[in-house]
Amino acid sequence: xxxxxxxxxxxxxxxxxxxxxxxxxxxxxxxxxxxxxxxxxxxxxxxxxxxxxxxxxxxxxxxxxxxxxxxxxxxxxxxxxxxxxxxxxxxxxxxxxxxxxxxxxxxxxxxxxxxxxxxxxxxxxxxxxxxxxxxxxxxxxxxxxxxxxxxxxxxxxxxxxx
Amino acid sequence: xxxxxxxxxxxxxxxxxxxxxxxxxxxxxxxxxxxxxxxxxxxxxxxxxxxxxxxxxxxxxxxxxxxxxxxxxxxxxxxxxxxxxxxxxxxxxxxxxxxxxxxxxxxxxxxxxxxxxxxxxxxxxxxxxxxxxxxxxxxxxxxxxxxxxxxxxxxxxxxxxxxxxxxxxxxxxxxxxxxxxxxxxxxxxxxxxxxxxxxxxxxxxxxxxxxxxxxxxxxxxxxxxxxxxxxxxxxxxxxxxxxxxxxxxxxxxxxxxxxxxxxxxxxxxxxxxxxxxxxxxxxxxxxxxxxxxxxxxxxxxxxxxxxxxxxxxxxxxxxxxxxxxxxxxxxxxxxxxxxxxxxxxxxxxxxxxxxxxxxxxxxxxxxxxxxxxxxxxxxxxxxxxxxxxxxxxxxxxxxxxxxxxxxxxxxxxxxxxxxxxxxxxxxxxxxxxxxxxxxxxxxxxxxxxx
Numbered sequence: 023x024x025x026x027x028x029x030x031x032x033x034x035x036x037x038x039x040x041x042x043x044x045x046x047x048x049x050x051x052x053x054x055x056x057x058x059x060x061x062x063x064x065x066x067x068x069x070x071x072x073x074x075x076x077x078x079x080x081x082x083x084x085x086x087x088x089x090x091x092x093x094x095x096x097x098x099x100x101x102x103x104x105x106x107x108x109x110x111x112x113x114x115x116x117x118x119x120x121x122x123x124x125x126x127x128x129x130x131x132x133x134x135x136x137x138x139x140x141x142x143x144x145x146x147x148x149x150x151x152x153x154x155x156x157x158x159x160x161x162x163x164x165x166x167x168x169x170x171x172x173x174x175x176x177x178x179x180x181x182x183x184x
Numbered sequence: 185x186x187x188x189x190x191x192x193x194x195x196x197x198x199x200x201x202x203x204x205x206x207x208x209x210x211x212x213x214x215x216x217x218x219x220x221x222x223x224x225x226x227x228x229x230x231x232x233x234x235x236x237x238x239x240x241x242x243x244x245x246x247x248x249x250x251x252x253x254x255x256x257x258x259x260x261x262x263x264x265x266x267x268x269x270x271x272x273x274x275x276x277x278x279x280x281x282x283x284x285x286x287x288x289x290x291x292x293x294x295x296x297x298x299x300x301x302x303x304x305x306x307x308x309x310x311x312x313x314x315x316x317x318x319x320x321x322x323x324x325x326x327x328x329x330x331x332x333x334x335x336x337x338x339x340x341x342x343x344x345x346x347x348x349x350x351x352x353x354x355x356x357x358x359x360x361x362x363x364x365x366x367x368x369x370x371x372x373x374x375x376x377x378x379x380x381x382x383x384x385x386x387x388x389x390x391x392x393x394x395x396x397x398x399x400x401x402x403x404x405x406x407x408x409x410x411x412x413x414x415x416x417x418x419x420x421x422x423x424x425x426x427x428x429x430x431x432x433x434x435x436x437x438x439x440x441x442x443x444x445x446x447x448x449x450x451x452x453x454x455x456x457x458x459x460x461x462x463x464x465x466x467x468x469x470x471x472x473x474x475x476x477x478x479x480x481x482x483x484x485x486x487x488x489x490x491x492x493x494x495x496x497x498x499x500x501x502x503x504x505x506x507x508x509x510x511x512x513x514x515x516x517x518x519x520x521x522x523x524x525x526x527x528x529x530x531x532x533x534x535x536x537x538x539x540x541x542x543x544x545x546x547x548x549x550x551x552x553x554x555x556x557x558x559x560x561x562x563x564x565x566x567x568x569x570x571x572x573x574x575x576x577x578x579x580x581x582x583x584x585x586x587x588x589x590x591x592x593x594x595x596x597x598x599x600x601x602x603x604x605x606x607x608x609x610x611x612x613x614x615x616x617x618x619x620x621x622x623x624x625x626x627x628x629x630x631x632x633x634x
Binding site: 041043044045046047051052053054055056057075077078089091092093094095097099102104106108142144145147148149151152168170172176177 | 202203205206207208209213214215216217218219237239240248250251252253254256259260261263265267294300316317318319320321324
């Protein structure tokens, strides 16, 4: 079985000013969900790291620590393009140098995408705001990838392409 | 246990302005997260999500009914997490129709009218609401206190002694007190298949006398399902003209709508809200407001209009009884003096009770038949005054039944005459009484059906 790898274009997409929401679940399979404030993909295009604010994502962090399952949805409001990534080995990893800057750049890029849709800048920024001192990083190996843009292909599992 | 804010307190998050994230978990323990355009407020303890495709979320909730939703307040960016339990799916009825219309607006705004199609309303019980800490911005404007404004309006309605005054006060109050200047009131025809516009406010042409089919468009669906229907964006599926054309294309000849009088609505309403007027277990009509601005009407406006429509319905029924039971006789009947001048030809087509003044169409249906009867009595018996009661029992008129609001038909006729004729005036003269005033003689021509 070949391994899931993101294309360069997919990497650029999930690292751009998209909205990011991450979900896990507890031992009783009650789902948890939180916003993520940034994303970076390793050179192998398989290891994906998402940044969350621990004050907002307490339950999610707890659930990931317990089960390792993580689902993350990325959506660009202006185009509705949506991708969902899943991993089974998610774990807390130390922040890398520049992660806070990455999250700040993401917040601005998201706001930029939202402005033409009629939202005010302070609102757009607040949606993906975070406290730098509470940032945490969750890393996982991509196991499944789904097309989720609304339309006939929504929910389609994307197969590994080499 | 602190359950956080109430669902009522976070209703702005449920307007569909900002997508929500819904997390579910499959039987194998794999979480799934997706964005949904609509988390709909059902009541203080339930929300409904739109079921459009058979996707992973759907598969998961059928296997494991627990879901967690992340919501953003569309003005302040306040964040909320809802713990939900899936209960049931509704594929028809009021909730389904409300969500279907709302979704049409959302889809149209997103340029996805062909993509979004509601298959069901998934109803969830709200188990807990958690406010998630994070940056917030102050709300741009303070919402008006709708209950205070409704109180003001209810006092104005309570002071009305007749139907014409009631309709006028209601529409003026909507414009002045609730800041909804484009509004109309439609009443249900006695056959129960169409609605006719009896009063409107804020349009170049009143459209009084125009008709709308039951079950189509935002107004017809609100009437059929007796439920409020609200759309926050321009949606072609719910265009007035489309509803009327579709109805005409399908309806039989016996079920024709009034098409000579144009419907008064805005050409491009970006916000629309239709609420049923109900009283004594019956549908009386629809109160409809619209605006050129998107997102003009929210849950609070919907509640407010439902309250107003209830008051209106009860008042319409009460005034109808008063109008048909005048306390005293109107005194000596007034006889018409002979008139000078060129006679005005008035043609009447009994086939559909339509009336033409000279070459100009005036009205048809029940109001047309009443007008013809009044003119005939005027010419034959030189009478100028009439009572509602005599019209109701008049064997020549054969009014449909007691359900039909005679007073409303008379208002319609009065208004059409005021708009279309300088020669004939119909006035009220005391409770339950009418006066017909002619400024030139009339020549009545009844045109038999061929």
